[in-house]
Amino acid sequence: MSYLDNILFAILLVIGFGYFFTSVKKIRRNINLGTDVNRSDNPKARWTNMAMIALGQSKMVKRPVAGILHIIVYVGFVVINIELLEIIIDGLFGTHRVFAFIGATYDVLIASFEILAFLVLVAVFAFWSRRNVIKLKRFVSSDLKGWPKNDGNYILYFEVVLMTLFLLMNASDLHLQNVPGGFSHFIKAGSFPISQFIEPIFNGMSNELVMLLSEIFWWLHITGILIFMNYLYFSKHLHILLAFPNTYFANLNPQGQFDNLESVTKEVKLMMDPTADPFAAAPVDDNAVPSKFGASDIQDLNWVQLLNAYTCTECGRCTSSCPANITGKKLSPRKIMMDTRDRMEEVGRNIDANKGIFIPDNKTLLNDYITAEELWACTSCNACVEECPVNISPLSIIMDMRRYLVMEQSAAPMPVNAMMTNIENNGAPWQYNQQDRLNWKNEN
Amino acid sequence: MSENLIVPTMAEMLAQGKQPEVLFWVGCAGSFDDRAKKITKAFVRILNRANVPFAVLGTEESCTGDPAKRAGNEFLFQMQAMMNIEVLNAYEAKKIVTACPHCFNTLKNEYPELGGKYEVVHHTEFLKSLLDDGRLTIEGGQFKGKRITFHDPCYLGRANNVYEAPRELILKLDAELVEMKRSKANGLCCGAGGAQMFKDAEPGNKEVNIERTEDALETKPEIIAAGCPFCNTMMTDGIKNKEKEGEVKVMDIAELIANAQDL
Numbered sequence: 001m002s003y004l005d006n007i008l009f010a011i012l013l014v015i016g017f018g019y020f021f022t023s024v025k026k027i028r029r030n031i032n033l034g035t036d037v038n039r040s041d042n043p044k045a046r047w048t049n050m051a052m053i054a055l056g057q058s059k060m061v062k063r064p065v066a067g068i069l070h071i072i073v074y075v076g077f078v079v080i081n082i083e084l085l086e087i088i089i090d091g092l093f094g095t096h097r098v099f100a101f102i103g104a105t106y107d108v109l110i111a112s113f114e115i116l117a118f119l120v121l122v123a124v125f126a127f128w129s130r131r132n133v134i135k136l137k138r139f140v141s142s143d144l145k146g147w148p149k150n151d152g153n154y155i156l157y158f159e160v161v162l163m164t165l166f167l168l169m170n171a172s173d174l175h176l177q178n179v180p181g182g183f184s185h186f187i188k189a190g191s192f193p194i195s196q197f198i199e200p201i202f203n204g205m206s207n208e209l210v211m212l213l214s215e216i217f218w219w220l221h222i223t224g225i226l227i228f229m230n231y232l233y234f235s236k237h238l239h240i241l242l243a244f245p246n247t248y249f250a251n252l253n254p255q256g257q258f259d260n261l262e263s264v265t266k267e268v269k270l271m272m273d274p275t276a277d278p279f280a281a282a283p284v285d286d287n288a289v290p291s292k293f294g295a296s297d298i299q300d301l302n303w304v305q306l307l308n309a310y311t312c313t314e315c316g317r318c319t320s321s322c323p324a325n326i327t328g329k330k331l332s333p334r335k336i337m338m339d340t341r342d343r344m345e346e347v348g349r350n351i352d353a354n355k356g357i358f359i360p361d362n363k364t365l366l367n368d369y370i371t372a373e374e375l376w377a378c379t380s381c382n383a384c385v386e387e388c389p390v391n392i393s394p395l396s397i398i399m400d401m402r403r404y405l406v407m408e409q410s411a412a413p414m415p416v417n418a419m420m421t422n423i424e425n426n427g428a429p430w431q432y433n434q435q436d437r438l439n440w441k442n443e444n
Numbered sequence: 445m446s447e448n449l450i451v452p453t454m455a456e457m458l459a460q461g462k463q464p465e466v467l468f469w470v471g472c473a474g475s476f477d478d479r480a481k482k483i484t485k486a487f488v489r490i491l492n493r494a495n496v497p498f499a500v501l502g503t504e505e506s507c508t509g510d511p512a513k514r515a516g517n518e519f520l521f522q523m524q525a526m527m528n529i530e531v532l533n534a535y536e537a538k539k540i541v542t543a544c545p546h547c548f549n550t551l552k553n554e555y556p557e558l559g560g561k562y563e564v565v566h567h568t569e570f571l572k573s574l575l576d577d578g579r580l581t582i583e584g585g586q587f588k589g590k591r592i593t594f595h596d597p598c599y600l601g602r603a604n605n606v607y608e609a610p611r612e613l614i615l616k617l618d619a620e621l622v623e624m625k626r627s628k629a630n631g632l633c634c635g636a637g638g639a640q641m642f643k644d645a646e647p648g649n650k651e652v653n654i655e656r657t658e659d660a661l662e663t664k665p666e667i668i669a670a671g672c673p674f675c676n677t678m679m680t681d682g683i684k685n686k687e688k689e690g691e692v693k694v695m696d697i698a699e700l701i702a703n704a705q706d707l
Contacts, residue, residue, distance in 0.1 A: 253553065254549075254552075254603060254605070255602055255604075256549040256553055256599050256604050257549070257553035257603075258554065260518070260522065260554060260557050260558060261522075264518045264519055265522055265558065268519065268526055271523070272523070272526055294516065321632075323633040323655065323656075324646070326652075327648045327652050327654075328647075328649030329645070329646045330646065330647075373646050373647075376643070377645070377646040377648075379635060379640050379652065380598075380637050381598040381638070383630075385602075386602050403517075403518055406516035407517065407519060412516070413644075415642055415643040415644065416515050419511060419639065419642035420512050420515065423524065424523075427506030427507050427524070428475070428506075429511050436475075436476075437502060437505055438451070438453070438500065439475075440470075440475060440484055441449055
């Protein structure tokens with residue numbers, strides 16, 4: 001390679017990574033639009049969760065077919081990316097197969113990359129079939145109309161292209177390695193269990209042409225990887241990165257434990273304090289933000305809930321296990337996460353367009369994205385939370401939005417209001433007198 | 445029926461200068477719902493049989509606030525919680541048992557932060573501990589060899605990871621425990637949770653309890669065992685809807701055990 005190649009390659013890398021980091025900054029900024037929540041406790045349990053659930057895929061395999069296919073693609077992705085290191089060094093310094101000197105280990109590495117690449121192709125074909133031929137219910141439901149459906153397929157096409165280029169690159173390289181007496185800089189290195197079967201397609205071509213093709217494959221492959229990396233920001237595929245922080249920061253409490261709103265605790269304590277002066281002016285606190293109960297928009301959710309939304313890869317296991325969704329109600333936990341991300345990105349674009357300040361746009365997550373009907377269909381059964389392979393909690397968002405409906409808008413369904421009135425008046429959700437609570441003892 | 449239930453209240457205990465081993469939190473359903481009252485009494489009969497010194501709050505008990513909290517009314521929940529905590533702390537309650545997974549979850553997980561710290565157990569866990577300690581022996585009796593399927597209450601199972609205690613009790617009855625296709629962590633809700641018990645369902649194509657009843661009927665059970673008064677109602681309604689009430693009974697674990705001993 002001449003220096004021009006190396007400079008071009010460096011520019012390509014800078015553009016690829018530069019754009020990627022601006023996207024990362026935007027994601028960070030958007031996640032930080034959420035309120036604070038402390039998830040720094042118990043680091044040991046958090047690292048264990050990350051190791052088991054994100055790294056170890058323990059929840060993925062609860063559905064074995066998808067789980068095993070996913071592990072193939074995941075391992076393929078991680079392992080084949082080791083090769084990326086060599087590609088970057090070769091590109092920057094004009095070397096060729098710079099790690100070849102490690103000998104037998106190099107052969108094993110290249111061979112395993114090849115086998116994995118082939119397995120990834122098989123798995124991707126299975127994934128594609130599940131979406132487009134078998135049409136599993138969770139992949140054809142109304143949540144995934146339009147962009148989300150295409151996004152799912154684009155990711156698979158990307159992987160096919162990248163894996164194919166990788167194998168073609170190796171096949172052409174192998175072809176030139178086998179030229180009797182050697183050719184140019186194509187030293188004998190690596191073992192090619194898959195691409196040896198592709199190699200014959202180059203028979204009959206001139207060595208110069210094969211070398212040109214080999215370089216084209218190489219450039220297309222690395223360019224494809226950089227494009228794919230930058231595609232993540234626009235895609236549900238961000239989970240390949242965010243699954244790790246997401247499982248780390250996920251809730252560690254029992255799933256049945258819902259948080260007690262601190263702002264409410266203060267007020268209730270004051271109400272129940274017999275020594276409190278009912279006519280006293282509210283204490284003045286200059287830093288106090290006027291508190292709003294519950295969530296109507298993404299700024300009312302906490303940052304972990306927003307991280308959840310970016311992490312969601314729209315697999316739909318939550319929705320397929322949701323009792324409300326199974327029985328035909330509008331609620332879909334996946335849609336709750338997708339809506340939260342869509343709204344968060346809308347707010348983010350608003351901030352970008354207005355020099356860093358959010359100008360109210362008369363829209364909210366509640367009503368414009370998620371309707372009260374969806375929220376009221378939830379049984380709070382935690383099936384969605386249990387199902388999520390990366391510990392996302394759609395339920396916590398549903399509950400926060402219900403809190404807004406009830407405490408800020410008094411907009412509960414009538415029978416729910418009646419139930420709450422009963423609890424307030426007689427300490428039971430039905431109209432029975434508290435004094436009758438022990439009557440069962442003497443009844444037959 | 446000449447019932448002779450011994451049900452002391454915490455107030456009576458205090459007057460005698462006694463502290464019970466465990467406080468039985470009856471819950472609203474257990475106190476007022478006709479079906480759930482039978483569960484309450486069955487559990488009390490077992491406690492009486494095993495000579496467990498327990499007491500109830502009686503008229504001093506009030507809703508834990510669970511349905512209000514799940515409906516989104518955090519104010520009402522915390523008011524209920526703090527009133528109950530004042531009562532419980534005044535009696536220096538240490539250990540609480542309840543037959544309602546919703547009360548169980550709320551008392552166990554959501555009260556501590558508000559000042560109510562107790563050891564809280566579900567009645568299936570408590571019954572199992574009585575067996576393990578040799579304070580209660582059970583035989584299968586009328587349930588020997590019967591096909592029984594257990595419906596996991598969300599607030600006992602997924603919410604708190606209690607899956608085994610109720611199953612071990614069923615096995616102790618020498619019954620044939622059959623699992624539904626969706627069970628334990630994958631169990632399907634009965635449809636009552638999250639304040640759904642108190643409202644109509646949103647438009648859809650089926651009621652959740654029917655879906656769940658179909659899961660249960662697939663196992664061809666003679667008895668559907670429940671561990672929650674609300675699940676019990678939902679499954680009972682489901683069985684009626686399927687016109688199977690002649691063949692399949694819905695019973696709480698406490699009732700199974702009490703009936704097996706002819707209590």
